[in-house]
Each structure stands twice: as C-alpha cells, then as structure tokens.
Amino acid sequence: MTTIPLQDRVRRTARRLALTAGLIAGTIGPAAAANLTVACSALGTESDLCREAAQAWADETGNTVEIVHPPNAASEQLALYQQLLAAESPDIDVLQLDVVWPGILGDHLLDLAPHLPDGTLDGHFPATADSVRSGDAILALPWFTDAAVLYYRSDLLAEHGLDVPETWDDLEAAAAVVQAAERAAGNDRFWGFVWQGRAYEGLTCNALEWVASEGGGTFIGPDGSITLDNPAAARALDRAAGWVGTLSPPGILTYAEEDARAVFQSGDALFMRNWPYAYALGQSPDSPIAGSFDVAPLPRGAGPEARHAATLGGQHLAVSAYTRHPDLAADLARFMTSEAVQRERAIAGSFAPTRPALYEDAAVLEAAPFLAFLPATLREAVARPAAVTGTAYNEASAIVYGAVHDVLSGNADGAARLAEAHGDLMQLSRGGRW
Amino acid sequence: MDRARDAGPLARARARTAWLFLAPALLVLVLVAGWPLVSTVWLSLTDSRLDAGHQARFVGTDNYLRYGPAPDAWDEEAGGYFVYDDATGAALLYRPDTDAFYDWDTGAALAGPVDRAAVFAWHGLLADPVWWRSVANTVFYTVVSVSLELALGLAIALILHAHLPGRGLLRAAVLIPWAIPTVVSAQLWGWMLNDQVGVVNAVLLDLGLIAERIAWTAEPATALAAIIAVDVWKTTPFMALLLLAALQTLPNEIYEAARLDGVHPVRLFARVTLPLILPALMVAVIFRTLDALRVFDLFYLLTSNADDMLAMSVYARRQMIEFQDVGAGSAAATAVFAIAAAATALLVLIGRIEPEGRR
Numbered sequence: 001m002t003t004i005p006l007q008d009r010v011r012r013t014a015r016r017l018a019l020t021a022g023l024i025a026g027t028i029g030p031a032a033a034a035n036l037t038v039a040c041s042a043l044g045t046e047s048d049l050c051r052e053a054a055q056a057w058a059d060e061t062g063n064t065v066e067i068v069h070p071p072n073a074a075s076e077q078l079a080l081y082q083q084l085l086a087a088e089s090p091d092i093d094v095l096q097l098d099v100v101w102p103g104i105l106g107d108h109l110l111d112l113a114p115h116l117p118d119g120t121l122d123g124h125f126p127a128t129a130d131s132v133r134s135g136d137a138i139l140a141l142p143w144f145t146d147a148a149v150l151y152y153r154s155d156l157l158a159e160h161g162l163d164v165p166e167t168w169d170d171l172e173a174a175a176a177v178v179q180a181a182e183r184a185a186g187n188d189r190f191w192g193f194v195w196q197g198r199a200y201e202g203l204t205c206n207a208l209e210w211v212a213s214e215g216g217g218t219f220i221g222p223d224g225s226i227t228l229d230n231p232a233a234a235r236a237l238d239r240a241a242g243w244v245g246t247l248s249p250p251g252i253l254t255y256a257e258e259d260a261r262a263v264f265q266s267g268d269a270l271f272m273r274n275w276p277y278a279y280a281l282g283q284s285p286d287s288p289i290a291g292s293f294d295v296a297p298l299p300r301g302a303g304p305e306a307r308h309a310a311t312l313g314g315q316h317l318a319v320s321a322y323t324r325h326p327d328l329a330a331d332l333a334r335f336m337t338s339e340a341v342q343r344e345r346a347i348a349g350s351f352a353p354t355r356p357a358l359y360e361d362a363a364v365l366e367a368a369p370f371l372a373f374l375p376a377t378l379r380e381a382v383a384r385p386a387a388v389t390g391t392a393y394n395e396a397s398a399i400v401y402g403a404v405h406d407v408l409s410g411n412a413d414g415a416a417r418l419a420e421a422h423g424d425l426m427q428l429s430r431g432g433r434w
Numbered sequence: 435m436d437r438a439r440d441a442g443p444l445a446r447a448r449a450r451t452a453w454l455f456l457a458p459a460l461l462v463l464v465l466v467a468g469w470p471l472v473s474t475v476w477l478s479l480t481d482s483r484l485d486a487g488h489q490a491r492f493v494g495t496d497n498y499l500r501y502g503p504a505p506d507a508w509d510e511e512a513g514g515y516f517v518y519d520d521a522t523g524a525a526l527l528y529r530p531d532t533d534a535f536y537d538w539d540t541g542a543a544l545a546g547p548v549d550r551a552a553v554f555a556w557h558g559l560l561a562d563p564v565w566w567r568s569v570a571n572t573v574f575y576t577v578v579s580v581s582l583e584l585a586l587g588l589a590i591a592l593i594l595h596a597h598l599p600g601r602g603l604l605r606a607a608v609l610i611p612w613a614i615p616t617v618v619s620a621q622l623w624g625w626m627l628n629d630q631v632g633v634v635n636a637v638l639l640d641l642g643l644i645a646e647r648i649a650w651t652a653e654p655a656t657a658l659a660a661i662i663a664v665d666v667w668k669t670t671p672f673m674a675l676l677l678l679a680a681l682q683t684l685p686n687e688i689y690e691a692a693r694l695d696g697v698h699p700v701r702l703f704a705r706v707t708l709p710l711i712l713p714a715l716m717v718a719v720i721f722r723t724l725d726a727l728r729v730f731d732l733f734y735l736l737t738s739n740a741d742d743m744l745a746m747s748v749y750a751r752r753q754m755i756e757f758q759d760v761g762a763g764s765a766a767a768t769a770v771f772a773i774a775a776a777a778t779a780l781l782v783l784i785g786r787i788e789p790e791g792r793r
Binding site: 083189199402427430433 | 484504509516518520538629649650652739740756758
C-alpha cells in the first residue's frame, strides 16, 4: 500500500467513524450528519416559522440546523450577504433572498438544478418560477410571495359610514374625517395613514405603488429605458408629500415596516400600507385591533390610466455557492419551500404561498381570508425593475428613494427632483442600456 | 534612543533589549493597524468593486477628484465614456483618444460642437455634496458633543473627587451608560425618541414644554440634537472617570498650602488644578474626538439615512457596501482617517501651548 497523506487518512478514518455512528444511531445516510446554517429574517413571526420548518427537516434527515437572523431592513440584509459572499464564506448555507436579489447576487448563488429532482419548480406560479431561473440554472426556490395591501380599520370605517377607499382621493377624505373625529374623542396620537418613508428599499416599493397607480410607469421600463420623469409620477409624489404631518406622522420619514405596524396595531392609525405578514400578527389574541381590521387592494390614482398597483415582493431561498454541503442545503431549501411547509406558513403566519393550489385550501383561507383575493392582486402586481438593472439595482433604487425622500421631506417638488433623478439614472445606466 | 548612542555600552545594550521587548507589540501593530490602513489607501486608488468577477484597475486619484466624464461610464467595447447631455437629453460617446464626441447609438461623429461644460463635471469624493454634508454633520456633532462631555465630565469629576458619603456607589452608577454597547443604547434611545410611543415626547408633553409630538429623528436639526444628546449621555462617564483619575493623583500638600494662604477656590482651580490635570484632559479630549469623528452607529440607527443625515463613516459604508464600490468607499474611509489624524495633530499642538510658555 502506498503512503497516504496524513490528511486523507484522518479524513477517511473520520468518515468511517461517522458511518459507524450513523449505523448505530439507525440513520444510514450517504454522508455524515452535517450542520447547516439558514439565514432567515426575524420580521414578525418569521423567526419561529423558519426555525420549526428547518427543525422538521433536521429531524427527518438526522442533520442539525442553525438559524441566524440578518438585519430586518432589506438594504442592510443584502449588504450583509454581499460581505459574506464576497469573502466566499461558508458560514451560511441557505439564504433568504428578496425577489430582486438573484440578479444582484447571481454569481454567488449555487445553481440548484443539478442538486434537485426534475420538476421541483412545478406547482409554483409560472411567473414566480420564471423569476428564479437564469437560462437552465435555478438560482433560488420561491418561498412566499408578497404584494402590498391596504389594511383598514373596518370598525372605524363602519362607525363613520365610510366605504373602503377605491382611490387615493377616497383614502385622503376618509383618513381626514376619522382622524379628526378620533382626535376630538381624545386620542391625540391617532393618524389617518401609515406607510414606510425611511430612505431605504421599502420606500422605493411605496413610491412604485403611488406612481404606477397614477399611470406613471415603473421608473425604469422593461427595456431599460428611464421613465420616471413624467407628470403622473410628479403628481403622485407631491400627493404623498402632502400626507407627511397631516394624515401621516412627521416621523413617517424614518418608518420601516415594523414602525408602521407598531402604530397601526396599537390602534393609532386608520389605514396602513404593508405586506401580508402583518395580518396574522394583527389578528393574534393579544393584538388590540384583532377582529376590527381587514385588508383591501391599494387605492388607484385619478387619471385615465390609473390602476390598482401593488409592489410585487416575496422571498426566495437560495443556497450559497460556497456551502460545504450543496446537496443537503439544496434539499433543505426544497423542503422549506414544499407545499406542506408553505401551507403551514400560510396558516400560522399568513405568508402568501407561491403555489396556486394552496389558494383553494380551506384551512388556509379560513386562517387568512384575505389570501383569497391575492391571486387577483398578484396579477395586477408591479415588479420592481430589478431584472433589467442587474447588479446596478441597488444604486438605481437609491437614486429613486433618495429623490422620493427629498420630495417627502419638502426639500424639493416632485417634477424638479424627478428631472434630476432622471439625469442620475441616465448616467448610471449609460442612457438606459444598463 | 538618541541618548543611548552617546552613552556607554551598558546603555546601548539596554536600548537593544528595549527594542526586543517592543518588537512583538510593534509587529502586532503593523499587522492589525498598519496593514489594513495601507490596503485601504491602496484600494482607494483602484476601481475595485465588491461583486465577483471584476478585475480592479489602478485609477490614480480618480476616486477623490477628477474632471471629465464620469469614471464609471467607461465602456471597454466602445473605447470611450458614455456621457449624458442633460440639456438636450442626448446620449453621447466621448473618446479620449480622439478627444471628440460621437452619437452613442450610431457611433457617427457629431456635426455640431458639444458644450463640454455641460457634459463634463467634477467627479469623485471631493466633488460630492453629500460627502461634504456628512463631513459638516460629523464635525458639528464632534465639536458640540465633545465640548459638552468635557464640561459635564469635569463637573462630575470634581463632585466625585470631593469626599461625599456613598462616593463608591455614585462612581459605579455614573459608569452605567458607558457600559451599554452603543448599538443597544442607540436602539434604546430610538424607541425613547419615537414620535408616537416615545417616552421623551410623553414627558415633554406632560410638562407642557411642547404642544405636539416631535419626530425627533426625522428632521436634520432635531436628529443631530438627539444624536448629540445620546452621545453626551453615553460618554460623559468616560470623560468624568479619566479626569477623576487625574484629580486623584494630585498631591494634597498643594491644596493644604493654598488653604493656609487663603486662595479663592475658583482661583485655585484655574491656577493649580486645571494646569495639573491638563495633560490627562487633553488625552481624554483626543480620545473622544477620534471616537466622535468615526461615529457610525448613532447616525445609522437614529436617522432616516437620507442624504443630508449621514456621518462620514456612514457615507463610506454606503459607497462600499450598498453600492459595492470599494474604491469610492475606501477613498471616503481614507479621508475619514486623514481628518481624524489632522484633528489629533491639532489637539496635540493646542495641548503643548501653555499659558506660562513652559516646555
């Protein structure tokens, strides 16, 4: 026998020992038990649900999983991933990604196609399934989908004989009436409408809805052309700027999702723009507004091209290209995005499934009745222009939310600031050629 | 060490031993401080990016200042820069080899002249108004918070120096804010300053000092005030303890002599105490100034992160991490270092100038 390098010998012995241990434990697997790390967000109930699903997989396969929580704010979460992945760190195996990130992180994500059985993407919404493909490669698996919705206090609207707002004008009128009445009744911190106004990705989502619902486009067209500088967009931003300090708290300029939910769930706001995750939390037994709120599509604008528009969100699970256990990590991602887990998450956390079949499931609809209209909303949803911008998406989004935040702060009016942002985007994209 | 050379062999041997003992520390310093610094400066001279697959090029001082087309508008294929004419909305190609403009789409040479002043501009860190705004924010924050901390810290140190009952307990209690990690205290203050549920608004409202809730962290002016308040709350104990330590080294005889001579306490403080603790005071001020100039967490957590509310370090992080532009981010980081070094040099210089002109 030739001499074997010490390292190999150690590795071989270790493998044998592990196999023996596996046999003794009765879990005969192809590899020794591995420890996988999953990064999933801790927004609302997400942490518990993620842990339960990952643990179920671990129990089934005899491996162990660890959960880590990246920051809540989307831009910070992405930045953390970029740092880890740029360093080719194997610390995290499975990552929770926003729908707009596969393009940005592309090279750092493992192509899941060779590691998964064929047809893994069957049963998802076709558009969602397409969004994770890049040619033949599968960069991520759809976990849940999101389309922003309007939360409203059904009790307060009924009390004042108001309808659920169809347009932004309706929303402003209803908010003014109820806010005045509530304040007169002694709740001096009651506000009409809360949303997300901090200078971050979430503001780009909010602004996309205001602008698209006025018929002002999506900032950047599907062909890459810069479309944000138009009268409808300027009108939409000026309208939103008018809310700050009147219908919405002045502090809205620092609000992200959870800040808005804190106000709405304390019963201090009539309307809230947020993602579906807030529904289950608002209906939980210890919530002061349980049973007295409902959801509707976001209002549309006033012009002839006005429409309902909801930013398409949602999260995927992807596997880091630097994982030490590609097969196991891919299998974990498959398990966590499976129909059973998505069903559980829909019932317990109101996370909208990416599988159309679950929208007909009685238990799901009973737990989160508003999911019934989501497939329709999803058809009207507006995607952020991330596919066409590729790795420049963050900079493009920063230009957009920077401009919007300026308008909201009253530093500039919509038209002038959008013209400036147009120039910035033209320069960034080399004339819309990205 | 100069003295060692003139002295005998024994002194030389001692100097050698001293260097030998210093060597590990110096080596560690070079590795953990010198190397990152040099590599940051080096990165600031390249167009390095965070995303994989990009080969960094040496670009000189382009990340700091450069006149012409935007450096990142370089297109290898076209052999020139993309320039966008704001006035006409035309997309142009500028080729440095011919120093002429072409139509971006067709590549045809342009018939008319191009207004260079309109399409060329100053680029880079030093031409970015957002950077200068973040410098102004940081310097203002530093000057105000360090001054307040010095004044309050000195007052607290003098009180703690007096023989009060329960002095030990008081000293420990003063340290509490300093013991809380800044991220935690920033988050804590973030909730206390919250416009809807924050305790600060509730208290001020109850006292009738404000008419309605103020969104402290949303407006640049109140946000800066809030950040300064949090920093003063947090780091005054540090200042107080350093000054207290200095006070406790002062010999008692001086004070006894002064008491016998009937020197007025204010005069005693100004002519005796202050000059004696000045070296320690300057060290404390330099420490705090350096810390304050590099502030990150308070600005990052307490503000909306809008362009007009950045600190220098937040600006550097944004370029480096969010925009993945390591070159530009390193340039900003290098500038933060340069500003901090200049501030330190200035403070050391001030510390040397003494009223009596000694030294």
